[in-house]
Amino acid sequence: xxxxxxxxxxxxxxxxxxxxxxxxxxxxxxxxxxxxxxxxxxxxxxxxxxxxxxxxxxxxxxxxxxxxxxxxxxxxxxxxxxxxxxxxxxxxxxxxxxxxxxxxxxxxxxxxxxxxxxxxxxxxxxxxxxxxxxxxxxxxxxxxxxxxxxx
Amino acid sequence: xxxxxxxxxxxxxxxxxxxxxxxxxxxxxxxxxxxxxxxxxxxxxxxxxxxxxxxxxxxxxxxxxxxxxxxxxxxxxxxxxxxxxxxxxxxxxxxxxxxxxxxxxxxxxxxxxxxxxxxxxxxxxxxxxxxxxxxxxxxxxxxxxxxxxxxxxxxxxxxxxxxxxxxxxxxxxxxxxxxxxxxxxxxxxxxxxxxxxxxxxxxxxxxxxxxxxxxxxxxxxxxxxxxxxxxxxxxxxxxxxxxxxxxxxxxxxxxxxxxxxx
Numbered sequence: 001x002x003x004x005x006x007x008x009x010x011x012x013x014x015x016x017x018x019x020x021x022x023x024x025x026x027x028x029x030x031x032x033x034x035x036x037x038x039x040x041x042x043x044x045x046x047x048x049x050x051x052x053x054x055x056x057x058x059x060x061x062x063x064x065x066x067x068x069x070x071x072x073x074x075x076x077x078x079x080x081x082x083x084x085x086x087x088x089x090x091x092x093x094x095x096x097x098x099x100x101x102x103x104x105x106x107x108x109x110x111x112x113x114x115x116x117x118x119x120x121x122x123x124x125x126x127x128x129x130x131x132x133x134x135x136x137x138x139x140x141x142x143x144x145x146x147x148x149x150x151x
Numbered sequence: 152x153x154x155x156x157x158x159x160x161x162x163x164x165x166x167x168x169x170x171x172x173x174x175x176x177x178x179x180x181x182x183x184x185x186x187x188x189x190x191x192x193x194x195x196x197x198x199x200x201x202x203x204x205x206x207x208x209x210x211x212x213x214x215x216x217x218x219x220x221x222x223x224x225x226x227x228x229x230x231x232x233x234x235x236x237x238x239x240x241x242x243x244x245x246x247x248x249x250x251x252x253x254x255x256x257x258x259x260x261x262x263x264x265x266x267x268x269x270x271x272x273x274x275x276x277x278x279x280x281x282x283x284x285x286x287x288x289x290x291x292x293x294x295x296x297x298x299x300x301x302x303x304x305x306x307x308x309x310x311x312x313x314x315x316x317x318x319x320x321x322x323x324x325x326x327x328x329x330x331x332x333x334x335x336x337x338x339x340x341x342x343x344x345x346x347x348x349x350x351x352x353x354x355x356x357x358x359x360x361x362x363x364x365x366x367x368x369x370x371x372x373x374x375x376x377x378x379x380x381x382x383x384x385x386x387x388x389x390x391x392x393x394x395x396x397x398x399x400x401x402x403x404x405x406x407x408x409x410x411x412x413x
Contacts, residue, residue: 075345082338104326109174111336113325122171123322123380132253133324133379 009064025119026101027132036094037101040143041116041136050069051145054138061142062136066112071149081112100134115139170383172319176335177346178242178400185404186347189338194359198411206288206292206357206395206409209281209364213289216282224364225271232260243294243405249307256391259287285366290349291408297404299352300365303397310388314396317389320377323380330391333376344413348362350401352396360413366396 003045021032030037054061058099064074066081087093087096099106101116134142187195197203217228232239243259250257250265257265263286264275276283303311316350318329332341333349340346354367361369372382383390 075303076340078342078353079340080346110332111314111327113327117326121322121324121326122320123375124324125379125381126378 003008022101023105027112027114027118028102028136032098034092035098035106036055036092037098040140041097044136044140046137046142046144046145048141048148051141051143053133054142055145061115063142069149074082075080084146084149086149088147088150093143093147096146097139100139100142142151162394164386167202170381171321173321173330173335175319176330178334178337178402180221183350183401183404185328185349185352185407187407187410189345189347189351190411190413194411198353198409200310200393204357204409204411206355206364206411209285209288209355209357210292210409212281213285213287213292217289221271221273223273225273228266228271231266232272239290240293241297242289243408244297244299245301246311247391247398249300254394256307256388258367258386258391258394259290261292261386261391263287263290279365279369284355284366287366288364288409291355291406294406295408296405298403299398299401301395301402303395303399307395310392310395311399313389314392314394315391316397318400323375323378325378327378329374348401349397350404351397352401352404353407355408355413356412358412365411367397 023125068077068083070085102114104110104114116132209299247258351367375382
């Protein structure tokens with residue numbers, strides 16, 4: 001098992017063991033508690049309606065590339081990732097936030113991008129250098145939107 | 152002891168970085184299939200019909216250029232390559248190859264340009280120009296249906312290894328490797344596209360998204376851009392190496408150029 005996966009597992013089993021870990025490869029500092037990042041990024045307030053935009057828009061998060069969401073009336077939803085229908089029942093805001101900002105720490109081999117990561121990347125396209133794929137506000141909007149996705 | 156293990160896990164966890172490379176994975180040889188398999192039936196039909204397949208515009212153009220005597224009066228390609236003299240049927244299925252003169256790996260485009268410079272005293276053609284695409288498509292079309300097989304012994308080995316390295320290297324803002332889509336997730340849906348195994352056997356190909364014909368390197372640039380990695384130059388040594396790795400990885404698969412893709 002890869003170290004980060006082991007960590008995530010350990011965190012799930014013994015949340016106190018991983019209390020207050022930090023992650024210094026992201027665009028702004030966060031505190032990881034268990035398998036969650038409980039505090040909103042940069043203290044921002046999310047907006048669920050904007051979050052839906054981020055989720056669907058090709059020029060933004062474009063999460064539909066890989067995920068299905070039954071509540072959306074959108075064609076061609078991807079299935080590389082698991083369906084997110086009812087995700088708000090399974091995960092709390094802090095868990096959703098951690099999965100969006102750095103899924104590759106939780107699952108080292110995953111194809112899900114770490115949307116808030118900036119450090120330690122290779123051959124990043126000129127247009128994207130130095131910035132995360134989604135900024136703090138966009139992540140919070142997504143969290144707010146996905147929290148409302150209950151069965 | 153158990154406490155120690157937990158501690159070790161915890162320590163490695165706290166400084167843990169995900170790997171630079173994706174995990175080694177492979178498509179079982181019996182499962183290898185062309186990107187054609189994953190196309191919509193309409194797109195397959197377009198590729199199958201030589202009269203409707205838009206790629207044949209380039210093949211035809213290439214054939215004309217191949218047989219034409221250049222304005223400078225230099226010999227035509229056809230004067231050095233005929234049925235009974237260095238025939239080109241099937242050769243594209245064994246490219247890229249090592250060029251003995253330069254010791255570098257060379258794909259069909261590079262061979263065509265080398266022939267122009269060495270035997271016809273002509274300037275090399277630009278990447279993605281209709282002339283170079285046409286000649287490449289014509290030569291590739293002479294290998295249609297021929298199973299891919301390439302030589303990776305000797306000096307080609309380093310290129311093969313470099314291509315493989317690139318295939319498994321995670322890169323770009325999304326930090327993904329070619330293998331993670333084309334070895335680990337083929338057959339799944341990335342919105343409207345079904346991810347194929349990422350073989351190069353259809354190229355050069357007509358791509359609907361381009362609304363034109365393009366090279367394998369153009370396709371590789373699109374995949375690199377898709378993961379927000381800086382695409383490499385057309386004809387770069389690394390893309391040549393990836394081309395060799397892809398060919399070896401697809402060995403036995405039939406050549407399809409001119410392919411039609413979404």
